[in-house]
Amino acid sequence: MSVLELDNIHSYYGNIHALMGISLTVEKGEIVALIGANGAGKTTTLRSISGLLHPRKGHVLLEGKDISHLPPHTVHRAGLGLVPEGRGIFPGLTVLENLEMGAYIIDDKAEIEKGIQNAFSLFPRLKERAQQMGGTLSGGEQQMLATARGLMSNPTILLMDEPSMGLAPVLVDQIFEIIKELNKRGTTILLVEQNALMALSIANRGYVLQTGNIVLTDTGANLKANDMVRKAYLGM
Amino acid sequence: MRNIMGTGPAREIIMPIVQMAIFVAGAGALCSVIMIILATLFQGSGADHLLQSTQGVGIFAYTVGNLPQVLIDGMTIGFVYAAIALGYTMVYGVLQFINFAHSEIFAIGAFAGVESLIALNAVGSLAKAGTIGSFGYFGLALLIGMAVAGGTAVFVERVAYRPLRNSPKLVPLISAIGVSFALQDIIRLTESLTTGQFYRVIPTFGNFDDRLTLFTIGSKAIDIQVKSLVVILAAVTMLVALNYLVKATKVGKAIRAVSQDPNTAALLGIGVNGVISLTFLVGGSLGGAAGVMYALKFTRIDPFVGFMPGIKAFAAAVLGGIGNLTGALLGGIVLGMIESFAGAYLGTFTQGAFGAEYKDMVAFLILILVIIFRPNGLLGENLSQKA
Ligand SMILES: Nc1ncnc2c1ncn2[C@@H]1O[C@H](COP(=O)(O)OP(=O)(O)OP(=O)(O)O)[C@@H](O)[C@H]1O
Ligand SMILES: [Mg+2]
Numbered sequence: 093m094s095v096l097e098l099d100n101i102h103s104y105y106g107n108i109h110a111l112m113g114i115s116l117t118v119e120k121g122e123i124v125a126l127i128g129a130n131g132a133g134k135t136t137t138l139r140s141i142s143g144l145l146h147p148r149k150g151h152v153l154l155e156g157k158d159i160s161h162l163p164p165h166t167v168h169r170a171g172l173g174l175v176p177e178g179r180g181i182f183p184g185l186t187v188l189e190n191l192e193m194g195a196y197i198i199d200d201k202a203e204i205e206k207g208i209q210n211a212f213s214l215f216p217r218l219k220e221r222a223q224q225m226g227g228t229l230s231g232g233e234q235q236m237l238a239t240a241r242g243l244m245s246n247p248t249i250l251l252m253d254e255p256s257m258g259l260a261p262v263l264v265d266q267i268f269e270i271i272k273e274l275n276k277r278g279t280t281i282l283l284v285e286q287n288a289l290m291a292l293s294i295a296n297r298g299y300v301l302q303t304g305n306i307v308l309t310d311t312g313a314n315l316k317a318n319d320m321v322r323k324a325y326l327g328m
Numbered sequence: 329m330r331n332i333m334g335t336g337p338a339r340e341i342i343m344p345i346v347q348m349a350i351f352v353a354g355a356g357a358l359c360s361v362i363m364i365i366l367a368t369l370f371q372g373s374g375a376d377h378l379l380q381s382t383q384g385v386g387i388f389a390y391t392v393g394n395l396p397q398v399l400i401d402g403m404t405i406g407f408v409y410a411a412i413a414l415g416y417t418m419v420y421g422v423l424q425f426i427n428f429a430h431s432e433i434f435a436i437g438a439f440a441g442v443e444s445l446i447a448l449n450a451v452g453s454l455a456k457a458g459t460i461g462s463f464g465y466f467g468l469a470l471l472i473g474m475a476v477a478g479g480t481a482v483f484v485e486r487v488a489y490r491p492l493r494n495s496p497k498l499v500p501l502i503s504a505i506g507v508s509f510a511l512q513d514i515i516r517l518t519e520s521l522t523t524g525q526f527y528r529v530i531p532t533f534g535n536f537d538d539r540l541t542l543f544t545i546g547s548k549a550i551d552i553q554v555k556s557l558v559v560i561l562a563a564v565t566m567l568v569a570l571n572y573l574v575k576a577t578k579v580g581k582a583i584r585a586v587s588q589d590p591n592t593a594a595l596l597g598i599g600v601n602g603v604i605s606l607t608f609l610v611g612g613s614l615g616g617a618a619g620v621m622y623a624l625k626f627t628r629i630d631p632f633v634g635f636m637p638g639i640k641a642f643a644a645a646v647l648g649g650i651g652n653l654t655g656a657l658l659g660g661i662v663l664g665m666i667e668s669f670a671g672a673y674l675g676t677f678t679q680g681a682f683g684a685e686y687k688d689m690v691a692f693l694i695l696i697l698v699i700i701f702r703p704n705g706l707l708g709e710n711l712s713q714k715a
Pocket of ligand 1: 105108110128129130131132133134135136137286
């Protein structure tokens with residue numbers, strides 16, 4: 093059974109038909125990349141999975157369980173973690189409080205503490221800034237915080253929406269290293285990226301999204317070598 | 329690690345008390361200084377002569393002599409405003425919406441509290457109660473007022489605001505105004521049904537009307553009514569508890585998270601509707617408590633009793649910076665002080681041309697001036713404090 097399965101998803105914003113029958117799967121232990129141009133529907137796909145937007149047709153299955161019509165907080169409890177587009181840091185909560193909110197569904201204090209230590213070992217920078225307000229962090233630090241916060245609940249699968257957006261090249265490398273590291277530690281990841289080259293380099297498999305349709309799917313390496321992908325997304 | 333995990337519970341209790349003390353001292357000192365300067369300028373004026381001939385004291389001595397009492401009154405009413413203002417500001421924090429029915433939540437709290445005291449009085453309990461016992465009964469009335477008001481606020485949100493959550497901002501606002509009138513009439517109807525009267529007077533009991541002498545200056549005793557003291561203590565306790573809830577508890581952090589970014593909060597497993605209900609419960613309870621305290625201080629309440637305190641508390645919330653909890657506290661205290669000063673001195677300084685009844689005008693004029701120069705309120709947009 094796939095960790096995540098989308099079966100013919102149709103999503104709308106009012107009358108705008110944003111997703112026109114998306115199907116994809118993510119298997120346990122994989123990194124799957126979802127690439128596509130601006131406005132292709134990548135964020136909409138993640139919104140449709142996480143419960144912020146309910147697909148009008150089709151099903152989203154998380155470990156075989158239909159979550160298509162659950163509200164986001166219930167979807168999260170079912171094991172889905174999200175690092176949202178724009179990072180979604182609570183500006184008026186401290187770094188530590190942001191992390192605590194990531195563990196909102198966990199009641200065991202010791203487990204929360206363990207999660208925080210884990211976050212600090214992944215991102216030592218966050219430890220230095222523990223008492224600082226989230227809104228005062230730099231973009232890169234906010235991305236680290238969003239990623240760390242997404243891991244606090246030990247999700248079955250982590251959805252990441254453009255983690256490299258707005259980061260300096262050296263930080264982009266670092267973020268991708270961390271994604272690989274997280275995956276090695278056992279986290280299954282669905283990665284949405286503009287930076288198709290990097291995403292496909294670390295992904296087991298990838299999907300190419302064009303105006304609400306999946307137009308291509310293959311292994312990361314094959315997609316990187318694909319002519320159409322090279323022209324359209326890698327600028328080669 | 330421990331000191332990072334638990335943010336120091338003691339700190340969250342002591343800090344707001346210090347903060348309140350600073351706000352009271354600051355607002356009180358500022359108003360006092362302005363009054364003393366005015367009194368100095370008015371020496372030898374018509375107002376001065378009038379005072380000399382009627383009361384045998386000059387305007388300066390008169391002003392200074394009355395200061396302690398005016399400060400105590402300002403502080404008392406200021407805390408009541410602050411407790412109401414917090415309800416407006418908390419709801420604004422999570423929904424960016426002004427709950428205009430909050431003044432009627434206040435009124436419902438007042439009626440629930442007073443009705444329970446009337447019931448206790450009818451069975452003779454109040455008459456038998458000693459000093460401690462009467463404090464206990466007042467505490468009970470306070471809790472009943474809080475519960476009824478909090479429950480009503482939650483109910484109102486559920487039926488009148490939640491279905492309109494995704495409508496244009498103006499729509500729930502109109503709904504709130506409608507709820508406000510509906511609640512007034514519901515209070516009037518229920519109260520008239522039992523006695524034919526729609527106003528209520530809080531029973532006289534305990535030693536609430538006694539005056540305690542705080543200290544004496546020369547031959548003049550500075551005293552405080554027991555009920556004012558009770559109001560101040562009750563308000564301070566609740567404000568500290570609220571601060572603790574919002575700053576140091578998990579649900580409090582969830583309230584702040586929802587107010588800053590409801591979508592992300594939901595994605596992290598926070599039930600946004602639950603948090604919004606909780607916000608109405610807490611805000612409504614504070615408003616209800618303020619209602620019972622108001623009834624204790626001013627004794628008579630009617631279904632429209634919420635209007636003036638409500639509008640002033642709303643003004644206080646705006647003055648402090650709407651959405652900002654510390655701002656609501658500061659705004660309430662500042663407004664209470666201004667009002668108390670204007671009420672005490674306006675008549676004397678204008679030789680009766682403007683009486684104490686113009687105190688509201690002064691308070692609102694100052695409010696308008698402040699927001700012209702600081703549109704975001706005194707504490708502006710301070711994200712760290714946002715509800
Ligand atoms: N709230 C909304 N209301 C109406 N249309 C929307 C809304 N959000 C997105 N859309 C539309 O849906 C389509 C897909 O948008 P989406 O945000 O999913 O794109 P994306 O692939 O994430 O793009 P980007 O790379 O720029 O983030 C776009 O045409 C967009 O204009
Ligand atoms: Mg996007």
